[in-house]
Amino acid sequence: MADYITFDNAQALSYIEQLGEFFEPNAQLTCNEFGDGNLNLVFRIADQNGNSIILKQALPYARCVGESWPLTLDRARIEASVLKKHGLVCEQHTAKVLHTNDDLAITVLEDLGHMAILRSELNLAKTYPKLGADVATYLATSSFYYSDFYLKPAEKKALVQEFTNPELCSITEDLFFDDPYRACERNNYAPELEADVLRLQQSPQLLRQVAQLKHLFFSAPQSLLHGDVHTGSIFADQSDTKLIDPEFGFFGPIGFDLGSFIGNLLLNYCAQNGRIKETPKRRQMQSYLLTQIQQCLNDFENIWLALAAQHTRDLSLQAPGYAQHFVEQIIKDALGYAGTELIRRTIGLAHVVDIDGIEDDSARLQVQKQALLLGEQLILHAEECENKESAYQLIVSLIQ
Amino acid sequence: MADYITFDNAQALSYIEQLGEFFEPNAQLTCNEFGDGNLNLVFRIADQNGNSIILKQALPYARCVGESWPLTLDRARIEASVLKKHGLVCEQHTAKVLHTNDDLAITVLEDLGHMAILRSELNLAKTYPKLGADVATYLATSSFYYSDFYLKPAEKKALVQEFTNPELCSITEDLFFDDPYRACERNNYAPELEADVLRLQQSPQLLRQVAQLKHLFFSAPQSLLHGDVHTGSIFADQSDTKLIDPEFGFFGPIGFDLGSFIGNLLLNYCAQNGRIKETPKRRQMQSYLLTQIQQCLNDFENIWLALAAQHTRDLSLQAPGYAQHFVEQIIKDALGYAGTELIRRTIGLAHVVDIDGIEDDSARLQVQKQALLLGEQLILHAEECENKESAYQLIVSLIQ
The missing domain is CATH 3.90.1200.10 (Aminoglycoside phosphotransferase (APH), C-terminal lobe)
Incomplete structure (x- = not known):
């Protein structure tokens, strides 16, 4: 069981590389975080051929009107589980979950950046x-x-x-x-x-x-x-x-x-x-x-x-x-x-x-x-x- | 953690004696089972002075129209917990729970035999x-x-x-x-x-x-x-x-x-x-x-x-x-x-x-x-x- 840490671009990239599931073995990957950073970090990891995935990580707080508001990391589990359940019955209109890690509050998702x-x-x-x-x-x-x-x-x-x-x-x-x-x-x-x-x-x-x-x-x-x-x-x-x-x-x-x-x-x-x-x-x-x-x-x-x-x-x-x-x-x-x-x-x-x-x-x-x-x-x-x-x-x- | 066994009179009596909470140390206790035996065993344990308590034990099945119907022992926990929760807010009209043992599916209750x-x-x-x-x-x-x-x-x-x-x-x-x-x-x-x-x-x-x-x-x-x-x-x-x-x-x-x-x-x-x-x-x-x-x-x-x-x-x-x-x-x-x-x-x-x-x-x-x-x-x-x-x-x- 991994302890929770907040990822930076390099850590997100390295995590995806270690999983070894989503890209060719020798792909040249890039990573950038583009979320609004209020509740979650959202990284896009892409290879040189335009293949990409999203790694989303829940933050342990919400930044809201300037205050920090503690917020359970369990919401990452809930979010990924709802997507999986809804995906089972309505795959067409539900973002696809590719991988989850509850300890790190991480969900890897299909990249819908073309929409x-x-x-x-x-x-x-x-x-x-x-x-x-x-x-x-x-x-x-x-x-x-x-x-x-x-x-x-x-x-x-x-x-x-x-x-x-x-x-x-x-x-x-x-x-x-x-x-x-x-x-x-x-x-x-x-x-x-x-x-x-x-x-x-x-x-x-x-x-x-x-x-x-x-x-x-x-x-x-x-x-x-x-x-x-x-x-x-x-x-x-x-x-x-x-x-x-x-x-x-x-x-x-x-x-x-x-x-x-x-x-x-x-x-x-x-x-x-x-x-x-x-x-x-x-x-x-x-x-x-x-x-x-x-x-x-x-x-x-x-x-x-x-x-x-x-x-x-x-x-x-x-x-x-x-x-x-x-x-x-x-x-x-x-x-x-x-x-x-x-x-x-x-x-x-x-x-x-x-x-x-x-x-x-x-x-x-x-x-x-x-x-x-x-x-x-x-x-x-x-x-x-x-x-x-x-x-x-x-x-x-x-x-x- | 005790394994579940179904009590007989002697075991019910001995269980209550070992708890040592409800009767005088030298009390002469008697025990008899008087439930209908469909879902639960119900023992009355009494001393020579007319003090008594009820020991209720859930059976792992229901005898119902001749068949045996497996039934969770967890219902003993539920039953005792509801009595405790309702007793907290309406003591007057809720049977009083004196002791519980979830493993044995046992609840000890006040004896309401005068009613x-x-x-x-x-x-x-x-x-x-x-x-x-x-x-x-x-x-x-x-x-x-x-x-x-x-x-x-x-x-x-x-x-x-x-x-x-x-x-x-x-x-x-x-x-x-x-x-x-x-x-x-x-x-x-x-x-x-x-x-x-x-x-x-x-x-x-x-x-x-x-x-x-x-x-x-x-x-x-x-x-x-x-x-x-x-x-x-x-x-x-x-x-x-x-x-x-x-x-x-x-x-x-x-x-x-x-x-x-x-x-x-x-x-x-x-x-x-x-x-x-x-x-x-x-x-x-x-x-x-x-x-x-x-x-x-x-x-x-x-x-x-x-x-x-x-x-x-x-x-x-x-x-x-x-x-x-x-x-x-x-x-x-x-x-x-x-x-x-x-x-x-x-x-x-x-x-x-x-x-x-x-x-x-x-x-x-x-x-x-x-x-x-x-x-x-x-x-x-x-x-x-x-x-x-x-x-x-x-x-x-x-x-x-």
């Missing part, structure tokens, strides 16, 4: 036609195969234990569900938003719905989640989509992942109001985002129901109409979680560059007000949506 | 005025203090792992939610009930509601349950009530325990129609049972809300009105679970002597038909109950 991180691309108004469908395939497939519909009960209980992730769940519990809804020094917003923030914090109905979403996050191990499906965790190109970075993975409510994704597309939708000045171009981009949301909701439901119809192993859960009812509840939950994502990314600790990158103060404030209102209304009306169509109609009616 | 097992007493039409209130206190207190409202999230996640109980949960998953709703050789009912059984098995609405209750049982670790609150797990006398035997304990939906208790009182209510011939005496007993159910629902809600108002540690779950909403959902769940208990105890593998002990075949069949219909209607209408009053009114309207 682009979705968030940056959306901010450049680039579009990916398969996005909504691919994410739906990933979310529906991974959540079905690790749910009670498919797993044997004892197998599922063992996986719930294996993927217990208290430290990273605690970050979500605090940042998503607590901080934005009360005076908290971690919150981060302009004074001009104070009235909007107070409106949220003083709405008993909203606080009650957020409590329900938080309780579900605590106590609904429906399936093995990615846990952090924002547009910075997605690689895309014109023909494919890959999910990375599930270090927040745990058994939780399926709607959380779906809602995080939808919430991030909606954050980008709002942001475009402050980014793209020409109306037709802006409308085109926003229409693209809505289409992806609609596609994602449709495909998620269709794939889930098809899998449930064919592969539900649990006798009782085969009851006619139950899977449909279950998916409709997931979609309601997803709308609520999308709302919490919009709110926490606007006034909480961690923002998105989609909005913060808007240079004009007044335009940025308008976008933030829209995101807050949209988040609030999604949370308040989520439970009224009977199905995916009414869920999509709610989004459209609130945003346009 | 009586509730099921036998109800079958003799004996009444215990504090029953509903005491069980409500036990269920509300134990379920509040091990819920997300009170426990710190990391502490709760660790306890969920510690109380993972796949083998015993699997028995409930099968016997409560699967077997009764399909042709299954473990089912056990008279041919005269075939039409009633088919009605249940062919009702899509019922099967869907049962699927939902089963999914909640799988994936709603709301609190640390007893897991088997039937009237054979309750000791009572005129001044007190004690819960025993939580070997099915795990983190599950709070309504399951409350519903199991209500379901067992309703089974006894139905049974009295075949037991007590004199109408006034029968009505008196049945009115007693309904009063206890009403008291239990009222006190459960009041105690839970009072604890939540004073002791909710989670910031988000303190939202105004959320605890009320949460308890109302528990009560809905409880009605559903009560329904599944009525059905599975009537046509499934494990019956209750309340009904099976009715000698007259025709009277027993009438009772069984009533129990099935009541169970079915409770499951179908549970979700319509807005609060504890309407839950009680539903029960009354269905039973009288």
Whole structure:
């Protein structure tokens, strides 16, 4: 058992050379670290022929608003294990794990550098036609195969234990569900938003719905989640989509992942109001985002129901109409979680560059007000949506 | 570490003598085994002055309908640990654990022999005025203090792992939610009930509601349950009530325990129609049972809300009105679970002597038909109950 040390370029290179698995014996390897260094080191090791792999190492702390925040190295194990589990059932859209070392908190991954991180691309108004469908395939497939519909009960209980992730769940519990809804020094917003923030914090109905979403996050191990499906965790190109970075993975409510994704597309939708000045171009981009949301909701439901119809192993859960009812509840939950994502990314600790990158103060404030209102209304009306169509109609009616 | 052996009287006595904790050094001890020997051995060790304790040892199998069914000894650890955890927050109504030995699957308990097992007493039409209130206190207190409202999230996640109980949960998953709703050789009912059984098995609405209750049982670790609150797990006398035997304990939906208790009182209510011939005496007993159910629902809600108002540690779950909403959902769940208990105890593998002990075949069949219909209607209408009053009114309207 090796003791943990933080790698530099030379150590990362030497580690990969010693494994001897990924390159020709006499390859001339180079290594460079290109992560943002907040939570993890990310090295690219490449040979002279353009073959490359990624070595990711978890740091024992998070650098966050200037402070150092100790953070378990066990998240490297969780992240690699979630990728492996999701890869087993949805290889197409899951980054491939090539090697792991829990003691060194290391994961070696396929290099997806030929693709682009979705968030940056959306901010450049680039579009990916398969996005909504691919994410739906990933979310529906991974959540079905690790749910009670498919797993044997004892197998599922063992996986719930294996993927217990208290430290990273605690970050979500605090940042998503607590901080934005009360005076908290971690919150981060302009004074001009104070009235909007107070409106949220003083709405008993909203606080009650957020409590329900938080309780579900605590106590609904429906399936093995990615846990952090924002547009910075997605690689895309014109023909494919890959999910990375599930270090927040745990058994939780399926709607959380779906809602995080939808919430991030909606954050980008709002942001475009402050980014793209020409109306037709802006409308085109926003229409693209809505289409992806609609596609994602449709495909998620269709794939889930098809899998449930064919592969539900649990006798009782085969009851006619139950899977449909279950998916409709997931979609309601997803709308609520999308709302919490919009709110926490606007006034909480961690923002998105989609909005913060808007240079004009007044335009940025308008976008933030829209995101807050949209988040609030999604949370308040989520439970009224009977199905995916009414869920999509709610989004459209609130945003346009 | 001792290897597991099955004790006889002499070994149980000698084990207690060697511990040297419970009796005077020169006490003259006697020991006799009086369990039914199906799942556990139960020894009473007493001295010449009437002091006594119980030594309970789990057997590595269940003798059930003539077969031997291997069963984990880990259930002794679970049972003793649940008693200790519940005893910490509700000492008054939890059997006291004096000693445990996981290797030998042994628990030493206070002797509650001065009290009586509730099921036998109800079958003799004996009444215990504090029953509903005491069980409500036990269920509300134990379920509040091990819920997300009170426990710190990391502490709760660790306890969920510690109380993972796949083998015993699997028995409930099968016997409560699967077997009764399909042709299954473990089912056990008279041919005269075939039409009633088919009605249940062919009702899509019922099967869907049962699927939902089963999914909640799988994936709603709301609190640390007893897991088997039937009237054979309750000791009572005129001044007190004690819960025993939580070997099915795990983190599950709070309504399951409350519903199991209500379901067992309703089974006894139905049974009295075949037991007590004199109408006034029968009505008196049945009115007693309904009063206890009403008291239990009222006190459960009041105690839970009072604890939540004073002791909710989670910031988000303190939202105004959320605890009320949460308890109302528990009560809905409880009605559903009560329904599944009525059905599975009537046509499934494990019956209750309340009904099976009715000698007259025709009277027993009438009772069984009533129990099935009541169970079915409770499951179908549970979700319509807005609060504890309407839950009680539903029960009354269905039973009288």
